[in-house]
Amino acid sequence: MTTTNNVTRLLESKKIPFEAFELPTEKLGALETAQIMGVAPEIVFKTIVITREKKKPLLCVIPGPNEVELKAVAAVCSEKKVHLPTQKEAEELTGLLAGGISPLALINKGFSVILDESAKKYQAIHISGGQRGLNIKLSVASLISLTNARVASISIPSTNSLS
Amino acid sequence: MKEITCNIHLHSTYSDGFGTYSSISAAAIAANLDVIILTDHNVWVKGLEGYYENAGKRVLVLTGEEIHNQDRYPQKNHMLVLGAEAELATFASQPQDLINAVRQHGGLSFLAHPDEMALKLVNETDITWVDWNANGYTGFELWNQFSELKTVSRTPINLLRNVFFPQYIATGPAVETLTRWDKFLSTGQHLAVICGADAHALRYHLGPFIKTIFPYRFHFSALNNHLLLAEALSGELEHDKQLIYAALRKGSSFIGYDLPAKTTGFSFTITSDETVANMGDTIELSRGATAQIHLPYPAEIRLIQNGEEVIHQFGKDRLSNSLVKPGAYRVECYCEYLGQKRGWIFSNPIYVI
Numbered sequence: 001m002t003t004t005n006n007v008t009r010l011l012e013s014k015k016i017p018f019e020a021f022e023l024p025t026e027k028l029g030a031l032e033t034a035q036i037m038g039v040a041p042e043i044v045f046k047t048i049v050i051t052r053e054k055k056k057p058l059l060c061v062i063p064g065p066n067e068v069e070l071k072a073v074a075a076v077c078s079e080k081k082v083h084l085p086t087q088k089e090a091e092e093l094t095g096l097l098a099g100g101i102s103p104l105a106l107i108n109k110g111f112s113v114i115l116d117e118s119a120k121k122y123q124a125i126h127i128s129g130g131q132r133g134l135n136i137k138l139s140v141a142s143l144i145s146l147t148n149a150r151v152a153s154i155s156i157p158s159t160n161s162l163s
Numbered sequence: 164m165k166e167i168t169c170n171i172h173l174h175s176t177y178s179d180g181f182g183t184y185s186s187i188s189a190a191a192i193a194a195n196l197d198v199i200i201l202t203d204h205n206v207w208v209k210g211l212e213g214y215y216e217n218a219g220k221r222v223l224v225l226t227g228e229e230i231h232n233q234d235r236y237p238q239k240n241h242m243l244v245l246g247a248e249a250e251l252a253t254f255a256s257q258p259q260d261l262i263n264a265v266r267q268h269g270g271l272s273f274l275a276h277p278d279e280m281a282l283k284l285v286n287e288t289d290i291t292w293v294d295w296n297a298n299g300y301t302g303f304e305l306w307n308q309f310s311e312l313k314t315v316s317r318t319p320i321n322l323l324r325n326v327f328f329p330q331y332i333a334t335g336p337a338v339e340t341l342t343r344w345d346k347f348l349s350t351g352q353h354l355a356v357i358c359g360a361d362a363h364a365l366r367y368h369l370g371p372f373i374k375t376i377f378p379y380r381f382h383f384s385a386l387n388n389h390l391l392l393a394e395a396l397s398g399e400l401e402h403d404k405q406l407i408y409a410a411l412r413k414g415s416s417f418i419g420y421d422l423p424a425k426t427t428g429f430s431f432t433i434t435s436d437e438t439v440a441n442m443g444d445t446i447e448l449s450r451g452a453t454a455q456i457h458l459p460y461p462a463e464i465r466l467i468q469n470g471e472e473v474i475h476q477f478g479k480d481r482l483s484n485s486l487v488k489p490g491a492y493r494v495e496c497y498c499e500y501l502g503q504k505r506g507w508i509f510s511n512p513i514y515v516i
Contacts, residue, residue: 004483012455012481017434019451020485037450124437137437137451 007104007130011138014146018138021126025133027099030064033135037126041065044126044135045119047101049090051083057093058082059103061127061143062116066155076114076152097132103147105130113149115140120151164391164415164441166427167197169407170383172229172243172275172304172359178203181364184224187379188215191222194383197396198407202227202243205252213400223396223403229275231290232256239293241275243304243359246408258294266299271412273357274303278339279310284322287313301411302355305344305509306336306418308386309361309377326376333385333420335497335506345470348491348512355414355443355511358386385422389429391415391441414443414511423500423507428459431494431510433486445514452486452515456494462507463497489515 011018021037034041041064048068050058058077060068074082087098094101094111103113104127119125119140127143129136144151174180175187182190184201191199192215199222201208207228214221227245231238232255240258244251247270254261265272277292292303304310312332316322325332347354360382367374390410396403410416419426433440435452446452456464461480466473469490476482486492492515496508 008483009481012457012483015430015455015457017432017439017455018453018483019434019436019449020453020483021451022485135451139437 005105005130005134007102007134007136010104010107010146011136016138016142016146018136018142020129021135021137023133023135027097027132033126034064037135039126042118043122043124045116047103047128049085049093049101051085051089051093052077052079053081055079056110056112057085059101059106059111059113060116060154061103061113061119061149062155063118065158066116066118067158069154069156072152072154073114076150076154077112096130100128100131100134102128102130102136103143103149104128104136107147113147114154115144115147115149115151116155117151117153118155119143164393165395167390167392167396167407168195168421168427169198169200169388169390169416170196170360170386171200171202171227171245171357171388172307173199173201173362173379173382174203174229175201175208177206177208178229179363181366181375182379184211185215188222188224189217190379191224191383192217192220194380195220196222196383196387198223198225198390199383200225200227200245202229202245204229205231205233205255207247207250207252212404214398223400223407225404225407228252230255230261237288238290241290241292242300243273243275245271245273245411246404247271258297259299262297262300271408272300274300275359276307276310276361277303277343278337279307280314282313282316282322284316284319289313302357302414303340303344304359305340305356306358306386306506307361308333308359308382309363310337312377326374329377329381329385330422331501333422333505334503336509342470345467348493349469353414353512353514355411355416356418356509357388357411357416358418358509360386385420387419387421387426389417389419389426391443410443415441417442417494417508417510420505420507423498423505424460426459426508428457429496429508429510430455430457431513433492433513433515435486435515440513442511442513445516448486448489448515454482454484454486454492454513456482458496458508460498463504465495465497466492467495468492486515491515
């Protein structure tokens with residue numbers, strides 16, 4: 001593979017089976033990514049950064065066609081209110097470019113991860129490989145185990161056509 | 164999958180080897196092997212298979228046969244027959260008939276030392292495989308330890324050094340055999356490979372001194388087949404024999420040169436469309452199909468598809484590579500030992516269709 005990064009190295013070191021999909025390196029939304037890969041958009045998950053008061057931001061991993069439900073996220077993490085930062089803020093908070101934000105690239109960096117419970121319907125899902133142009137398919141169980149993610153219902157179908 | 168270590172192609176006192184079943188099994192136990200398969204020349208030794216115990220440990224001893232036409236001059240076309248459970252040496256004169264007979268008996272046929280050179284210094288001829296029109300065999304010996312001694316010992320000094328310091332000999336399978344294997348694989352054939360010790364523990368007398376050439380114990384510490392079994396050995400002969408022969412037939416194994424460093428723990432898998440394939444498996448190519456290789460120690464790694472190198476890395480103990488083409492994928496690893504680059508691990512292929 002031409003793309004080897006910390007995410008693939010992490011998966012290799014943990015001996016976790018994964019499939020690597022190389023994609024165009026421009027910023028792609030989850031739906032475009034699904035279209036390029038020829039897979040159902042529901043199994044291509046995106047990572048949304050959510051901020052909260054005086055605490056490290058959260059990473060919410062939700063299906064491509066969905067949008068994050070802030071009230072549900074707040075309830076899961078026992079916050080009164082959580083916020084959706086701008087793309088630029090999200091990039092600054094994670095140190096990753098939009099399109100490459102992934103919990104796999106942010107392990108041991110203090111981010112709590114919440115995985116939308118719809119993931120549990122699938123054996124494996126797609127998630128960004130930590131950089132634009134790389135998408136990783138791995139088992140849901142491996143993702144939960146690696147990121148220590150909580151699983152909760154945190155998204156609803158989007159009213160927008162593009163995610 | 165459960166990995167076990169298995170040494171194949173051993174000769175005992177039932178043909179031209181110098182060890183008994185009992186002494187060979189004791190050497191195998193001392194080397195921590197799980198299984199040894201004895202293959203005496205043109206004799207199927209019945210009634211000696213089973214678990215042999217020593218010092219609280221055990222090894223499974225199985226019996227195959229090395230069949231060849233003894234009337235043929237020069238000697239060619241030796242075949243290792245495993246699991247046929249019958250004496251098939253009567254078919255030795257016609258290799259294709261022998262292969263067919265082995266198949267009919269549900270056995271496995273591996274062409275022994277298909278490429279090697281004569282050791283003219285001691286009048287050892289080359290016993291290569293020449294009947295390449297034959298087909299339907301299980302596979303061949305990719306790496307034969309005694310063949311390598313014959314091939315690399317070109318001068319008397321060379322030979323003496325190799326006899327007294329056998330750890331200097333092995334550098335890898337014959338290039339001709341590797342090339343031949345890749346050629347077959349690239350035509351879509353499924354061919355499993357094994358390594359063979361071709362152990363005899365020959366004894367040479369020099370006055371009052373006796374020198375054993377390649378003791379069994381040395382073979383057992385060097386070139387071994389590492390089999391991936393569907394389940395752990397149970398201790399029940401027939402059950403375990405079936406597991407072992409199923410793995411050898413399919414090529415669920417790799418060849419490990421364990422002398423420089425133990426190869427136990429090597430893995431080569433391909434994940435495609437949520438399915439994980441191991442060595443010997445067939446898997447459909449999907450977008451995102453990714454090969455993963457793990458070594459017990461950092462080394463030089465080559466991933467090869469139908470004989471063409473896909474990726475080559477140095478000093479790594481793991482490698483991932485996404486695959487875009489179908490074909491037979493296999494792995495070669497090399498390490499430095501005693502001042503020389505040496506073949507360390509040779510996997511059987513994963514067939515991507």
